Amino acid sequence: MDKLQTVTLMEDLKLLHQFQMHKIELLINQKDVDELTTASKTQCPFGELLYANEIHLTNILGLIFFKKIDTFHDSWHREYIKVYDIFEDYSTSKNRKKGFFSKFAGVSKVSEMDIDKAKLYYSELISISSELISTLDMCKRRVSALSETKFGKALP
Numbered sequence: 001m002d003k004l005q006t007v008t009l010m011e012d013l014k015l016l017h018q019f020q021m022h023k024i025e026l027l028i029n030q031k032d033v034d035e036l037t038t039a040s041k042t043q044c045p046f047g048e049l050l051y052a053n054e055i056h057l058t059n060i061l062g063l064i065f066f067k068k069i070d071t072f073h074d075s076w077h078r079e080y081i082k083v084y085d086i087f088e089d090y091s092t093s094k095n096r097k098k099g100f101f102s103k104f105a106g107v108s109k110v111s112e113m114d115i116d117k118a119k120l121y122y123s124e125l126i127s128i129s130s131e132l133i134s135t136l137d138m139c140k141r142r143v144s145a146l147s148e149t150k151f152g153k154a155l156p
Contacts, residue, residue, distance in 0.1 A: 001056050002151045003143065007144055010143060013050060019045075028118050039077065
Protein backbone atom coordinates (compact mmCIF):
# COMPACT_ATOMS: atom_id res chain seq x y z
CA MET A 1 0.00 0.00 0.00
CA ASP A 2 1.50 3.33 -1.02
CA LYS A 3 1.21 6.72 0.67
CA LEU A 4 -1.89 7.88 -1.23
CA GLN A 5 -3.67 4.59 -0.53
CA THR A 6 -2.81 4.91 3.15
CA VAL A 7 -4.14 8.47 3.31
CA THR A 8 -7.28 7.26 1.54
CA LEU A 9 -7.57 4.43 4.07
CA MET A 10 -7.50 6.96 6.91
CA GLU A 11 -10.22 9.01 5.17
CA ASP A 12 -12.31 5.88 4.56
CA LEU A 13 -12.08 4.89 8.23
CA LYS A 14 -13.27 8.34 9.23
CA LEU A 15 -16.19 8.25 6.79
CA LEU A 16 -17.23 4.76 7.89
CA HIS A 17 -17.26 5.87 11.50
CA GLN A 18 -19.22 9.04 10.73
CA PHE A 19 -21.77 6.95 8.82
CA GLN A 20 -22.24 4.68 11.85
CA MET A 21 -22.81 7.72 14.06
CA HIS A 22 -25.35 9.02 11.55
CA LYS A 23 -27.21 5.69 11.64
CA ILE A 24 -27.42 5.87 15.43
CA GLU A 25 -28.73 9.42 15.26
CA LEU A 26 -31.41 8.25 12.81
CA LEU A 27 -32.39 5.42 15.15
CA ILE A 28 -32.69 7.74 18.11
CA ASN A 29 -34.84 10.09 16.04
CA GLN A 30 -36.95 7.09 15.01
CA LYS A 31 -36.04 7.37 11.34
CA ASP A 32 -35.56 4.49 8.97
CA VAL A 33 -32.34 2.49 9.09
CA ASP A 34 -31.78 -0.53 6.88
CA GLU A 35 -30.04 -2.53 9.59
CA LEU A 36 -28.33 -2.01 12.91
CA THR A 37 -24.56 -1.80 12.93
CA THR A 38 -23.19 -4.96 14.47
CA ALA A 39 -22.11 -4.72 18.09
CA SER A 40 -18.87 -6.56 17.29
CA LYS A 41 -15.89 -4.24 16.94
CA THR A 42 -14.21 -6.61 14.47
CA GLN A 43 -17.28 -7.14 12.28
CA CYS A 44 -18.52 -3.58 11.87
CA PRO A 45 -17.45 -1.86 8.61
CA PHE A 46 -14.88 0.30 10.44
CA GLY A 47 -13.43 -2.67 12.30
CA GLU A 48 -13.27 -4.86 9.23
CA LEU A 49 -11.26 -2.22 7.38
CA LEU A 50 -9.10 -1.32 10.38
CA TYR A 51 -8.14 -4.88 11.31
CA ALA A 52 -7.66 -5.98 7.70
CA ASN A 53 -4.95 -3.29 7.52
CA GLU A 54 -3.58 -3.67 11.05
CA ILE A 55 -0.08 -4.78 10.04
CA HIS A 56 0.32 -1.99 7.48
CA LEU A 57 -1.03 0.70 9.81
CA THR A 58 1.13 -0.51 12.69
CA ASN A 59 4.20 -0.40 10.44
CA ILE A 60 3.37 3.08 9.09
CA LEU A 61 1.87 4.76 12.18
CA GLY A 62 3.61 2.79 14.88
CA LEU A 63 2.04 0.59 17.52
CA ILE A 64 1.19 3.51 19.82
CA PHE A 65 -0.95 5.28 17.21
CA PHE A 66 -2.63 2.07 16.05
CA LYS A 67 -3.44 1.13 19.65
CA LYS A 68 -4.87 4.60 20.23
CA ILE A 69 -7.30 4.12 17.31
CA ASP A 70 -8.11 0.61 18.55
CA THR A 71 -8.70 1.83 22.11
CA PHE A 72 -11.15 4.54 21.02
CA HIS A 73 -12.87 2.08 18.67
CA ASP A 74 -13.18 -0.43 21.50
CA SER A 75 -14.52 2.24 23.88
CA TRP A 76 -17.02 3.32 21.25
CA HIS A 77 -18.30 -0.24 20.89
CA ARG A 78 -18.57 -0.73 24.65
CA GLU A 79 -20.85 2.32 24.77
CA TYR A 80 -22.61 1.54 21.48
CA ILE A 81 -23.68 -1.90 22.71
CA LYS A 82 -26.02 -0.14 25.14
CA VAL A 83 -27.76 1.59 22.23
CA TYR A 84 -27.64 -1.58 20.16
CA ASP A 85 -29.31 -3.57 22.94
CA ILE A 86 -32.20 -1.11 23.11
CA PHE A 87 -32.96 -1.26 19.41
CA GLU A 88 -32.10 -4.94 19.01
CA ASP A 89 -34.56 -5.79 21.79
CA TYR A 90 -37.30 -4.04 19.87
CA SER A 91 -36.35 -5.43 16.50
CA THR A 92 -36.48 -9.01 17.78
CA SER A 93 -39.52 -8.68 20.02
CA LYS A 94 -42.66 -10.35 18.74
CA ASN A 95 -44.73 -9.23 21.72
CA ARG A 96 -44.41 -5.49 21.25
CA LYS A 97 -46.94 -3.34 19.46
CA LYS A 98 -45.82 -2.51 15.95
CA GLY A 99 -45.43 1.16 15.18
CA PHE A 100 -43.92 3.68 12.80
CA PHE A 101 -40.40 2.39 13.33
CA SER A 102 -41.27 -1.15 12.26
CA LYS A 103 -42.25 -0.04 8.77
CA PHE A 104 -38.66 0.83 7.96
CA ALA A 105 -36.28 -1.21 10.09
CA GLY A 106 -38.54 -4.08 11.08
CA VAL A 107 -38.40 -2.71 14.59
CA SER A 108 -41.31 -2.46 16.97
CA LYS A 109 -42.08 0.94 18.42
CA VAL A 110 -39.39 1.95 20.91
CA SER A 111 -40.61 3.36 24.22
CA GLU A 112 -39.92 6.98 25.08
CA MET A 113 -37.97 5.87 28.16
CA ASP A 114 -35.71 3.73 25.97
CA ILE A 115 -35.27 6.59 23.49
CA ASP A 116 -34.21 8.82 26.39
CA LYS A 117 -31.69 6.18 27.51
CA ALA A 118 -30.37 5.88 23.97
CA LYS A 119 -29.94 9.66 23.81
CA LEU A 120 -27.83 9.57 26.97
CA TYR A 121 -25.68 6.80 25.56
CA TYR A 122 -25.42 8.68 22.27
CA SER A 123 -24.05 11.75 24.05
CA GLU A 124 -21.22 9.57 25.37
CA LEU A 125 -20.72 8.13 21.89
CA ILE A 126 -20.32 11.66 20.55
CA SER A 127 -17.51 12.30 23.03
CA ILE A 128 -15.70 9.06 22.17
CA SER A 129 -16.33 9.64 18.47
CA SER A 130 -14.76 13.07 18.67
CA GLU A 131 -11.59 11.56 20.15
CA LEU A 132 -11.54 8.82 17.51
CA ILE A 133 -12.01 11.31 14.65
CA SER A 134 -9.32 13.56 16.11
CA THR A 135 -6.93 10.60 16.29
CA LEU A 136 -7.71 9.57 12.71
CA ASP A 137 -7.09 13.14 11.54
CA MET A 138 -3.80 13.22 13.43
CA CYS A 139 -2.78 9.90 11.87
CA LYS A 140 -3.72 11.15 8.41
CA ARG A 141 -1.49 14.20 8.92
CA ARG A 142 1.28 11.92 10.14
CA VAL A 143 0.98 9.71 7.06
CA SER A 144 0.89 12.76 4.78
CA ALA A 145 4.12 14.03 6.30
CA LEU A 146 6.00 10.76 5.78
CA SER A 147 8.39 10.24 2.91
CA GLU A 148 7.18 8.01 0.10
CA THR A 149 10.20 5.79 0.80
CA LYS A 150 8.59 4.76 4.11
CA PHE A 151 5.99 2.95 1.99
CA GLY A 152 8.52 0.78 0.21
CA LYS A 153 8.89 2.70 -3.02
CA ALA A 154 10.04 6.17 -3.94
CA LEU A 155 8.24 8.38 -6.39
CA PRO A 156 9.85 8.48 -9.87
